[in-house]
Amino acid sequence: MSTPPAGPASTLITNIGELSTQNEAEGPENSVLRDAAVVFEGERISWIGVASAAPAADAMIDAGGRCGLPGWVDSHTHLVFAGCRSAEFEARMAGESYAAGGIAVTTDATRSASDYDLTRLLLARAAEAAAGGTTYLETKTGYGLNVEEERRHARIASTVANQVTYLGAHLVPAGADAEEYTDLVCTDMLEAVRPYVQWADVFCEKGAFTEEQSRRVLQACRDAGLGLRVHGNQLGYGAGVRLAVEFGAASVDHVNYLTDDDVAALSGTWTKWNAAGPDAGGTDASGARTPGTVATCLPACDLSTRAPLAPARKLLDAGVQVALASNCNPGTSFTSSMNFCVATAVLQMGLTVSEAVRAATFGGALALRAHTGEDRDGKRAVGSLAVGHRADLQLLNAPSAAHLAYRPGMPLTGAVWRAGQQLGLPPR
Numbered sequence: 491m492s493t494p495p496a497g498p499a500s501t502l503i504t505n506i507g508e509l510s511t512q513n514e515a516e517g518p519e520n521s522v523l524r525d526a527a528v529v530f531e532g533e534r535i536s537w538i539g540v541a542s543a544a545p546a547a548d549a550m551i552d553a554g555g556r557c558g559l560p561g562w563v564d565s566h567t568h569l570v571f572a573g574c575r576s577a578e579f580e581a582r583m584a585g586e587s588y589a590a591g592g593i594a595v596t597t598d599a600t601r602s603a604s605d606y607d608l609t610r611l612l613l614a615r616a617a618e619a620a621a622g623g624t625t626y627l628e629t630k631t632g633y634g635l636n637v638e639e640e641r642r643h644a645r646i647a648s649t650v651a652n653q654v655t656y657l658g659a660h661l662v663p664a665g666a667d668a669e670e671y672t673d674l675v676c677t678d679m680l681e682a683v684r685p686y687v688q689w690a691d692v693f694c695e696k697g698a699f700t701e702e703q704s705r706r707v708l709q710a711c712r713d714a715g716l717g718l719r720v721h722g723n724q725l726g727y728g729a730g731v732r733l734a735v736e737f738g739a740a741s742v743d744h745v746n747y748l749t750d751d752d753v754a755a756l757s758g759t760w761t762k763w764n765a766a767g768p769d770a771g772g773t774d775a776s777g778a779r780t781p782g783t784v785a786t787c788l789p790a791c792d793l794s795t796r797a798p799l800a801p802a803r804k805l806l807d808a809g810v811q812v813a814l815a816s817n818c819n820p821g822t823s824f825t826s827s828m829n830f831c832v833a834t835a836v837l838q839m840g841l842t843v844s845e846a847v848r849a850a851t852f853g854g855a856l857a858l859r860a861h862t863g864e865d866r867d868g869k870r871a872v873g874s875l876a877v878g879h880r881a882d883l884q885l886l887n888a889p890s891a892a893h894l895a896y897r898p899g900m901p902l903t904g905a906v907w908r909a910g911q912q913l914g915l916p917p918r
């Protein structure tokens with residue numbers, strides 16, 4: 491007679507002084523538990539609640555009263571690149587302004603890098619992000635800008651990132667005709683990257699792609715079955731938000747220059763979500779709420795380009811769901827520190843600590859449509875802590891999340907679990 495297979499090993503993390511669950515079902519006021527504990531079984535959370543009621547587990551970790559949060563969800567990065575643009579950064583700090591043309595410098599360096607080198611660089615950057623508490627990561631193509639290179643970058647990205655975005659429409663490469671290049675992005679290039687990507691994006695901005703070109707890209711990518719996002723309203727007022735809303739994009743990212751109409755248009759996409767319930771028509775057949783277009787703010791990029799900080803406060807007040815992301819890339823934001831983004835959002839953008847933490851966890855998950863998942867099929871929700879969700883947790887070397895902004899720049903990431911596995915952090 492055979493014995494049943496043993497279930498996955500369980501780990502109890504107890505004595506968590508403050509646990510920010512970001513669990514929607516608990517309501518905003520109840521999404522912080524005191525004296526809490528979590529149990530992981532394999533890659534999933536199997537129990538969460540008050541420590542005194544926790545079940546036994548195979549292993550036990552005492553958090554010593556520290557603060558626990560979901561792992562950061564970084565919903566906007568450009569990590570597949572080679573080369574360095576610190577000289578461009580220094581020139582900017584001496585008064586030059588940022589222009590999209592710098593992308594071409596990285597494109598040259600990245601095209602010359604071998605698969606081995608690009609993979610090694612990508613892995614190192616992903617490990618750096620994880621050491622800072624990031625447990626779920628999106629990254630993009632966009633430094634290839636021809637069919638073969640975009641395919642190569644998408645393939646490499648897909649071996650490391652949780653989700654990959656096709657950004658062939660990042661810049662028209664030198665010497666190319668803009669209309670012909672846009673056609674290529676919509677046809678052969680799209681077909682080449684398609685097996686590796688879930689999302690498509692377009693840099694809709696002066697110096698990059700016009701409204702009409704962006705519209706063609708979004709249409710073709712939507713027809714190919716990709717989810718959509720837009721780089722919009724970064725360098726000036728423009729059509730980015732409008733297009734994102736028109737196409738039902740999951741996010742519009744940057745959003746530095748917004749008119750009242752842009753804010754109202756974004757807000758309109760969240761009406762159902764904000765009034766969810768069967769009567770409001772805000773849920774689908776399975777009871778899941780209907781999300782709109784997330785406004786993704788990139789504070790590290792805003793500082794590094796000396797741009798006005800995105801109006802996150804105004805967006806939240808208008809009922810828009812906001813994500814915070816690092817935008818880690820060599821041109822405008824060479825950091826993957828979500829702690830830094832959260833601190834900046836609190837100290838300079840008018841968000842409360844809990845709003846900023848929510849934007850860097852649940853907000854990022856919403857932008858990637860990874861906020862829900864079946865507790866059966868391996869597609870687990872991230873960005874919040876609840877039974878069945880992926881066991882992505884970080885403990886801070888601090889008693890509360892407020893310390894992220896109260897002690898900015900300090901090494902507060904104490905321990906990180908990704909899909910139930912504790913990551914080795916560099917010694918402090």
Ligand SMILES: N=CN[C@@H](CCC(=O)O)C(=O)O
Nearest residue numbers: 592593693721817819821822
């Ligand atoms: N804005 C467009 N793309 C990147 C910057 C890319 C670069 O300058 O290399 C961004 O998100 O900021």
Ligand SMILES: [Zn+2]
Nearest residue numbers: 566568721817
């Ligand atoms: Zn970007």
